[in-house]
Amino acid sequence: MALFPVISNFQYDFVLQLVPVDTENTMDEVAAAAAHHSVGRRVKPRPDKVVRVRRQGSETFFPRQAKLSETDIQPMEALEFIFCDG
Amino acid sequence: MALLERSEWYDIARCTNWTPSYVTDDELFPDLMTGAQGVPMAQWESYDEPYKTSYPEYVKIQREKDAGAYSVKAALERSRMYEQADPGWLSILKSHYGAIALGEYAAMSAEARMCRFGRAPGMRNMATFGMMDENRHAQIQLYFPHSYCSKDRQFDWAHKAYHTNEWGAIAARHTFDDLFLSRSATDIAVMLTFAFETGFTNMQFLGLAADAAEAGDFTFSSLISSIQTDESRHAQIGGPALQVLIANGRKAEAQKLVDVAIARAWRLFSLLTGTAMDYATPLEHRKQSFKEFMSEWIVGQFERTLIDMGLDLPWYWDQMINEFDYQHHAYQMGIWFWRPTLWWNVAAGMTPECRDWLEEKYPGWNDSFGQAWDVIIDNLVAGRTELTYPETLPIVCNMSQIPICAIPGKGWNVKDYPLDYKGRTYHFNSEIDRWVFQQDPLRYRDHLTLVDRFLAGHIQPPNLAGALQYMSLAPGEIGDDAHQYAWVAGYRNQRTEKKAA
Numbered sequence: 001m002a003l004f005p006v007i008s009n010f011q012y013d014f015v016l017q018l019v020p021v022d023t024e025n026t027m028d029e030v031a032a033a034a035a036h037h038s039v040g041r042r043v044k045p046r047p048d049k050v051v052r053v054r055r056q057g058s059e060t061f062f063p064r065q066a067k068l069s070e071t072d073i074q075p076m077e078a079l080e081f082i083f084c085d086g
Numbered sequence: 087m088a089l090l091e092r093s094e095w096y097d098i099a100r101c102t103n104w105t106p107s108y109v110t111d112d113e114l115f116p117d118l119m120t121g122a123q124g125v126p127m128a129q130w131e132s133y134d135e136p137y138k139t140s141y142p143e144y145v146k147i148q149r150e151k152d153a154g155a156y157s158v159k160a161a162l163e164r165s166r167m168y169e170q171a172d173p174g175w176l177s178i179l180k181s182h183y184g185a186i187a188l189g190e191y192a193a194m195s196a197e198a199r200m201c202r203f204g205r206a207p208g209m210r211n212m213a214t215f216g217m218m219d220e221n222r223h224a225q226i227q228l229y230f231p232h233s234y235c236s237k238d239r240q241f242d243w244a245h246k247a248y249h250t251n252e253w254g255a256i257a258a259r260h261t262f263d264d265l266f267l268s269r270s271a272t273d274i275a276v277m278l279t280f281a282f283e284t285g286f287t288n289m290q291f292l293g294l295a296a297d298a299a300e301a302g303d304f305t306f307s308s309l310i311s312s313i314q315t316d317e318s319r320h321a322q323i324g325g326p327a328l329q330v331l332i333a334n335g336r337k338a339e340a341q342k343l344v345d346v347a348i349a350r351a352w353r354l355f356s357l358l359t360g361t362a363m364d365y366a367t368p369l370e371h372r373k374q375s376f377k378e379f380m381s382e383w384i385v386g387q388f389e390r391t392l393i394d395m396g397l398d399l400p401w402y403w404d405q406m407i408n409e410f411d412y413q414h415h416a417y418q419m420g421i422w423f424w425r426p427t428l429w430w431n432v433a434a435g436m437t438p439e440c441r442d443w444l445e446e447k448y449p450g451w452n453d454s455f456g457q458a459w460d461v462i463i464d465n466l467v468a469g470r471t472e473l474t475y476p477e478t479l480p481i482v483c484n485m486s487q488i489p490i491c492a493i494p495g496k497g498w499n500v501k502d503y504p505l506d507y508k509g510r511t512y513h514f515n516s517e518i519d520r521w522v523f524q525q526d527p528l529r530y531r532d533h534l535t536l537v538d539r540f541l542a543g544h545i546q547p548p549n550l551a552g553a554l555q556y557m558s559l560a561p562g563e564i565g566d567d568a569h570q571y572a573w574v575a576g577y578r579n580q581r582t583e584k585k586a587a
Contacts, residue, residue, distance in 0.1 A: 014494035016481035078502035
């Protein structure tokens with residue numbers, strides 16, 4: 001358990017934001033934390049979609065249940081949060 | 087007694103170079119301070135300032151300028167400009183005074199460095215007048231807003247801003263410390279007077295004086311005109327310095343100074359002027375969009391100046407022109423959403439009519455920025471105001487100190503431009519900002535952005551309230567919507583009409 005700041009680059013939003021999460025959070029939980037600062041504020045909710053996480057510039061998403069501590073994501077790395085079908 | 091014409095004595099009187107006998111020339115004019123880049127003194131003597139004036143002429147003209155501006159202020163003291171002006175105009179005044187007034191003091195120090203360490207006598211002479219100009223600009227831009235302080239505490243930020251850690255103040259300080267305060271005399275001539283003043287402020291002040299008159303604020307209009315006439319004179323210090331550098335084989339070095347300065351100036355200009363022109367200026371007073379203004383004055387005119395000088399366009403010129411389409415729109419969304427972190431109330435500029443104008447001037451605006459504003463407007467119409475306030479910090483660029491932002495919605499292109507340097511990762515808004523850092527990492531590497539400070543524990547408690555306290559924003563000063571959300575009524579009515587139909 002450790003506080004872990006990441007940079008949220010949320011699809012369709014206009015700005016990068018600081019999002020504090022925890023090393024024990026899963027990717028779905030990290031996505032929810034990032035969504036809190038974008039969706040319904042400047043990004044229209046898309047209830048039929050799930051938000052997946054990937055490294056900036058990558059095509060591949062991290063597994064939804066992977067914990068942050070199980071990945072090689074660095075503190076303050078820019079992550080992209082993308083609306084997906086599932 | 088008959089006096090000689092200025093042209094008969096000027097060249098002799100201003101030729102103050104001499105051969106030192108008690109110290110060496112290098113000790114008197116160290117290259118670190120002169121920035122002469124090894125070009126010998128004799129070559130610098132070819133420096134020929136295009137605008138010549140003598141001290142008595144200068145004093146006479148400046149006295150008249152001051153008398154003019156102060157008498158307009160006195161005559162209009164009882165006018166009800168403050169009460170009658172559109173709140174958007176007051177926002178422009180507050181942001182301008184806070185960001186610029188003390189920056190003029192920084193410019194005065196920079197001019198003073200040219201007075202002492204300028205390698206050319208003509209440069210030292212011109213800079214002596216420039217130094218006095220900048221002192222006048224600082225004082226007059228502190229004195230004029232002072233009369234509004236009793237009506238509105240946000241005007242106190244004309245003086246307060248630079249003494250705080252408010253993020254916009256950090257951005258202005260970082261830029262001006264870089265371009266004005268921590269450079270050699272020659273660097274200052276190129277970066278402050280040629281790039282920043284000729285390229286941006288001279289043009290901006292011309293536009294701003296016209297906007298003020300249009301808004302009925304004749305006090306500010308006369309103040310700005312008074313300043314602009316000084317700017318157009320001392321901005322000419324840089325041109326001949328560049329000519330000397332280029333003629334003596336230092337074009338690459340000169341080009342780099344110009345490119346760095348334009349890159350840095352463009353960010354501040356986009357933040358302050360871009361948002362003021364396209365959003366805070368009431369729709370009926372807008373003559374040109376920011377993009378049109380930039381294309382005509384900066385691209386059209388400054389481009390010719392660069393080429394005539396024998397310089398190339400900066401390598402990022404096309405990218406900068408591309409940014410005319412979106413960067414200031416992104417900054418506008420940022421300053422409105424993070425409005426509690428500013429010393430002025432932000433005019434949304436978002437009535438349905440304003441949006442039509444934005445779509446006309448920037449085709450596709452509704453599909454990009456408009457989509458994000460739609461969500462904000464939905465929240466305001468539904469009374470969910472809390473969702474229109476931030477709960478975290480935006481990531482701030484390690485160069486501009488302004489949030490990293492770009493196009494939302496359709497055409498989403500937001501991106502971090504990171505750089506690993508000696509164990510630390512820096513984040514930049516664009517390749518341009520990152521390139522500036524790479525030109526001189528030692529100069530920039532130790533600075534902490536507001537987010538870096540937050541993560542380092544400098545901001546306590548570590549939340550938005552702590553951040554506001556860190557930025558010295560007191561109750562009564564914290565920014566809000568300039569029109570108290572009156573513009574939202576336009577959307578409420580639209581929806582009521584739609585329902586009824």
